Amino acid sequence: MTATRRIELTRPVVAWLAVSLLMVVLLHARQQPLWVCGGFLALVLWRILHAWRGVPLPTRDHRMLWLLKHALAIGIFWVVYRRFGGVIGRDAGISLLILLIGLKLLEMKSQREFVLVALLGFFLLVTAFFYSQSIPVAVYALACVAALLGSMVAMALPARARAVGANLRLAGTLMLQAAPLMLIAFVLFPRPGSPLWTLPKDARHAVSGLSEEMSPGELTRLTMSDAVAFRAAFSTNRPSVAEMYWRGPVLVKTDGRTWTPGEPSDRPAPAITAQGVRYSYSITLEPTDRPWIYALEHPSSLPRGTRLSRDLRVLSGRPITDRIRYSAESYTQAWVAEADSEELRAALQLPPDAHPRAQALARQWRREDRSDEGVVRRALQRFRDEPFVYTLSPREIHGDPVDGFLFGTRQGFCEHYASAFTVLMRAAQIPARIVTGYQGGEYNPVGDYYIVRQRDAHAWVEVWLGHRGWVRVDPTAAVAPARVQRGIDQALPGLGATVGEAAADLAVDFAAWRELRYAYDALNNRWNHWVISYNxxxxxxxxxxxxxxxxxxxxxxxxxxxxxxxxxxxxxxxLRGRRVHGDAIARAYRRFCTKLARRGHPRAPHEGPMDYARRVGAALPAAAADIARITGLYARARYGPGSSGADAQALRSAVRRFAP
Amino acid sequence: MASATAAGVRGRAEVSPPPRIAVRVLPNRYGWLMLLVLGVMLLGSINYNNNLGYALTFLLMGVWVMAHVHGYRNLRGIEVLGARATPVFVGEEAVFEVFVCNSSARASHGLAISAGMVTTDMFEVAAGDSHTARLSFPAQRRGVLPLPPVTIASGFPLAIGTARIGWRGEASATVYPHPAGALPLPETDDPAAAAAGYALSGDTDFAGLRAYRTGDSLRQIAWKALARERGLHVKRFAGGVAAQVELRLRDLRFIGDPETQLSQLARWVMDAERAGISYSLDLDHVLLPAGVGEAHREFCLQALAHYGPPS
Incomplete structure (x- = not known):
């Protein structure tokens, strides 16, 4: 039975925990409303002021403050409920947790409450990973763990709470020693394939990316985003940037303004005729929440569990909710010469009353030129010759979007060109469809892969030219060849619209910075592959x-x-490590004691040397003089002023000669 | 416990040799609480398939395990060398000194010794160093006050587990009867001394050295002679005429119960000692011849402490 002693929470101990918790809450500052973090800070300050300035805490002794605390607790629930429409969701739950930890900090008087708050700190830390699992977050989280463990050390040893360095070192030692166990558990712990229970609605990020619908402004919005769509690493040779068309949804139906996919077809994918170089690559796709993945046009080999649709998209069967990595092979020179009449009929559909001027123009071309290739050429020629501008911020179009673009503003982004071109083709009785996806990518020399970002989103057109099958035509290339050949950054200088991005663009000019950025992205890629995507x-x-x-x-x-x-x-x-046996002086004296012990006079553990000498000297009168002399030598060597090696030497030889 | 052990010299109580001590380390309630929290964190990580969540949870589980290893290591070199207590009178606090040493190469932190309901403050022992912890217990009954089983415990390093070593030494404190009673010292047998009015054998005039004999007062040891390596001697003084009183239990048969009688005898021993009168103690079956000085007083008080079974 052990009687435990109540341990006071001294100022340094409280400060440890307060700082650690602030560090953890800081990690949530990006996602949490300001009033949550501000409220937490206020509660921490209250606790600190109590410890240093004696500001009263809301205990029963201070009736008003005590009532205030309960009012605060109720108020927190109410505000969180109003703000998030519940207290169950992820964001609401974390807000609540932060503020309740703050309140608990006010109540904290004993070791028990301290441990509880520190453990809640760990829990709060893990919830931060629901928002981000990036490298900086992981590193910062490690610092938070060290601080929280340091707080626990400070609490366990209040007398040493001020030894910040020593406590952090101990925390670091514990973490380092725990690392092998963590690695083993991380690799071997069986990962379930599906969640144990239904995730709250807001469990996943709102992901940006291509949808199955295109209306004016849709892709423009995406091009504002620097977010990575996927990274592609080619194993041997790699195609030129101009050849990189990463195929996404194919849009067939239109109401004159918005484009949507055609009826889903159960028919098998058409045969692909390929020639030239086969590229094999692996793609690390960021979560899209959509049931398809991206591949280079046109794939010859697909990752397991996916299939090629009739319109040559790679379907994954279920939404991509986590980052995945897959391998595929493609030929950039490939044709599809198979289509049934139903498909071609769908690819000619136009709303009857829409785009009268465009339709009239196309019919005129049709009359003048009998070959489909001729009509395609005329359309592209028009984009080149007329003053068309490739821009992210076109003037607003009033009335019919295609007519207004073709004959009015003449300013547009790839989606404008693709839809206008498709309308022209269909009006000229050439089956045509819009393909959305990504075009190009930024090469990262450090990691040897291409980064394809959301702003690389692109729309192009496929036209059916009888004998040649579906042929890719990129009308944007007619207006802004640089877009396709060198990427969107070159085609639209000053793309970064926000101040931060503008600054980044300036910095990009510095080669070293660019290098660093690539290195960091490469590191991120590794991290994503080895740590985050391990499943x-x-x-x-x-x-x-x-x-x-x-x-x-x-x-x-x-x-x-x-x-x-x-x-x-x-x-x-x-647990390795030996017992200490002291220095030469102690060893010599111990030997002396051993000799006396053999004579039946062991030294009692608590007995000082002088007491011992007196007792043994009395018991062994013959040796009393030697005993006293050796004890004197020992005292001088050990405690005497200016004791030297000579004293120790004299002691050693005296002990050696000593024979009681 | 009737036999008066003659070995007892004040400050030299029973000491037992250090036995080999096993360290036991177990999670305490905070440790179990932490496991619970880690379990919840693991469930969350599984459900959200969050790999950093897994990593953090496993890291903390590793820390949990290593904290117990550190706790074990913290106490491993700790040995209890022994414990002793100086005799006290009934009503005083018996202070046990527990001698702890750290024979490991690492400092031991956050130790606390407890025995019975008493726990010391936290202390630490540097590598190879020793520490004397003091545990005091109220001495309520005459006789022997044994030291309850001793536990050294530490929550180092995270207070989530407690490492313990137990020690069951034979240490005990002798509890003398409370010196009380209003009776004056009995009449002296020596009329001359009585006439001198208890002339003090004050340590006045130095009269030379004689060899040390067991039982001599420590105050009289010739320390200078010892330092000059001439052996243990005591100083002798020529004082006044030593008076002598006989303190007899049977003379007190008429007052109160036996404890009261023993208290009165203790009072007399103290008074005689203070007055420097040579006194003998007669406890019927124990007879201590006349003498004076600290050692003699200890003998007498010990005899009183161990007299018969305490009522």
């Missing part, structure tokens, strides 16, 4: 390589065995 599939793939079947039973067994082994090694390693 059930990757786990079983890894075990396949070792010829093991990765069912959860085998994993659990392996996990247990590995943890046991590593744990044993760790414990053995950290």
């Amino acid at each position: 059930a599939r990757r786990q079983s793939a890894m075990f396949d390589e070792f010829g093991l079947r990765a069912d959860w039973r085998a994993l659990a067994l392996l996990l247990g065995a590995a943890l046991l082994l590593a744990g044993t090694l760790l414990v053995a390693w950290s």
